[in-house]
Amino acid sequence: MNLHSNVPTGAIESAWTRTKSSLKLINPANKRKYKVIVVGSGLAGASAAASLAELGYQVQCFCFQDSPRRAHSIAAQGGINAAKNYQNDGDSTWRLFYDTVKGGDFRAREHNVYRLAEISANIIDQCVAQGVPFAREYGGMLANRSFGGAQVSRTFYARGQTGQQLLLGAYQALERQIQAGRVEMLTRMEMLDLVLVDSRARGIVTRDLTTGEIKSYAADAVVLATGGYGNVYYLSTNAKGSNATAIWRAHRKGALFANPCFTQIHPTCIPVSGDYQSKLTLMSESLRNDGRIWVPRSAADKRAPNDIPEEDRDYYLERRYPSFGNLVPRDVASRNAKYVCDEGRGIGESGLGVYLDFADPIIRLGRKTIDERYGNLFEMYQRITGEDPGKVPMRIYPAIHYTMGGLWVDYNLQSTIPGLFVLGEANFSDHGANRLGASALMQGLADGYFVIPCTMANFLADHKPDHLTTDDVNFQAAEFDARQITSRLLSIRGKRTVASFHRELGKLVWDHCGMARNAQGLRYAITKIEELEQEFWQNVNVPGSGEELNRSLEHGGRVADFLQLGALMCRDALEREESCGGHFREEYQTSEGEAQRDDENYSYVAAWEYHGSAEEATLHKEALVFENVQPSQRSYQ
């Protein structure tokens, strides 16, 4: 298979403008003859559905939640980057492009990233016009803050709820189109399969989560905006319902899956407190601006944190990285927390935690100042743990937070299946091996508001409406398959719950394909996951029936897909014999213990083709070409 990225030739600065001028158009009167399915209603899905409907297409939008407003984009806290240079600090499209490519450890496609940086400014304009209440200065202008991985202030924010406000903006635009009759919104629906007719994406099969009805829908094109796959790890900062079923079933139908091992671990989450733990909560990275991270010097030291004197503490980040200290990037901070816990110096009951201490800044700045800066975060921490971080050091530990990998797409966001487009976290396109803070919201909205409206027309212009219906044999066959999977899950009636399989999978992937990976561990994990998958299909217990609201059945289908995807993540991590961004292979590190990239052999996108199991999957490579930036080694010492 030849992967055509379709990146434009010529100067990168004008590439998107030239592309837009050459993409085919559809006359306004003809647009309404086309049907487009959008799966997912987060930032990417809602903005795509609304924008496509505004242009005149007939849109059907699906989500599994009870309302499109509940998609997990809502939980993003920090902000959204945009190269506006409102602060006069020398920001530009070029700098945002450069920071993003470098932050991604030179494993992203230059042209996609440049376009993202270029569109970032339009996103802020669009969101302000919709009434998103961004933070303002007294003169009425927009306020900015700075964020990791950048030396300029380019992050726009709405308190600690930027994702919520941006999503509500997109949701309201979507509701406006629903009211106008241009979008049909189908909530509490889960996509179970992609339908191909003549090798082209022509529709989906869904299960109505309330009635259990399995039904298919036909369209001229399908857009997947279903988010990331962090829940493979069971414990993550993702919402409980976030899943990979839509992208995984599209993968099984032929869409290549790119860089599955590129996953991001956030260093400051609240540690696990017990076996019953259902998810992890992120505490904003901004805490590291003042908080100091430490563990006891000796593994035997079990004293309460406030009883441990200064000389018995190890401020390991300040010691190892004197110039960046506690503010090293996410991957470096996470990995070092793992090292000290591996040495037995982790804190808390589980030994999987480190202290984030505010005692020094409180002495230096006063409790009032610290509360002004972090009061809402302290409150959130106290609500969950029952401890006041102003008095006892916070306990934190890294957790899975974002997945850079996803379905492979070309410059037009089209997958390897014609007519199947993939947006937002569900695709692999813009963040390389590591995503910078405040860039996920930017990408979701860039894809949905500004890219897909252009590239969709270009695709549909070559495909006249043919009034295909779901009576077509391919729809019947896909519906039959979906019913088979459902009845198979219900017929096993084994001894283990779905959640117990999910937890076991999560632990395997976290231990062997998490913060640090090695060949032996990855091989072990692949074998174990495949055994677990076999046991799943013999011993899982899914109670209830298929003709009702059945949460165990929903979860069962998702875990079946996570099992296969988890194995592929390990396979991808095993093949990539280098360290880059979030992918740290212990065999490939510098003498200082930092990630060692191998540009000569691994400067490519790994795109996997499905053949039944991770071992049988075939690897296709899209070479990454750097014509505008020079790959360099990251150093934070």
Next chain:
Amino acid sequence: MKLTLHIWRQKDRSAPGRMERYEAGNVNPDMSFLEMLDVLNEELSVSGGDPVAFDHDCREGICGSCSLMINGHAHGPRARTTACQLHMRHFKDGDVVYVEPWRAKAFPIIRDLVVDRSALDRIIAAGGYISASTGSAPDANAILVAKENADRAMDAAQCIGCGACVAACPNASASLFTAAKITHLSLLPQGQPERYKRSLAMVVQMQKEAFGHCSNAGECEAACPKGIRLEHIALMNREFRAAVFNLRPAAGTRDHGD
């Protein structure tokens, strides 16, 4: 610790429901309320029982999915805390806990503790937006917004659409929800062109759904996990009255272009 739970069980919209008693024998104070229900569901699954259905997703208090009446309080006893952020350390050994779905005619029960809140979406669809099609926006700093107004708009915009206000209200009114969106948008310069049309359409839609009227009980404000204030309802009423008087159709020039 050990708790006795009484949980509302109902197979579907039309089936009769009833409270059922469960013993939760192994409750850890660090668990969230939903994790306590997860453990109960695991036990029910293993023992051949029927797990309790409840809505939840982000489990960090922002998506607005969770919707439990706990001992008669929407989201339970803690102020400004959604059920997913409520932890078991606020209960004590031997407590008896009643868990019910949101109770409101406009929120029909789908199963057990899961209700249909699509009426809230329809109120937004009626006009809870600014019509700004993609691509037509001016530069973001061309629209100045006084900081005080941006902050107040944000106070209102924090609503997570969970419906606790409706569940807590003796009249099952959606006034606080509707008012929060009307206030958010009418405080901003971008929201002015559609200000009256929006207020009228949203209030009319709220009345078309099976919500009751506001009679200033104030229960909504007490139950709101995001601290949305009652004053927004006063503002909504003012906007509605202004809309009724100000919204007149134009004289009727028909222009199809040349």
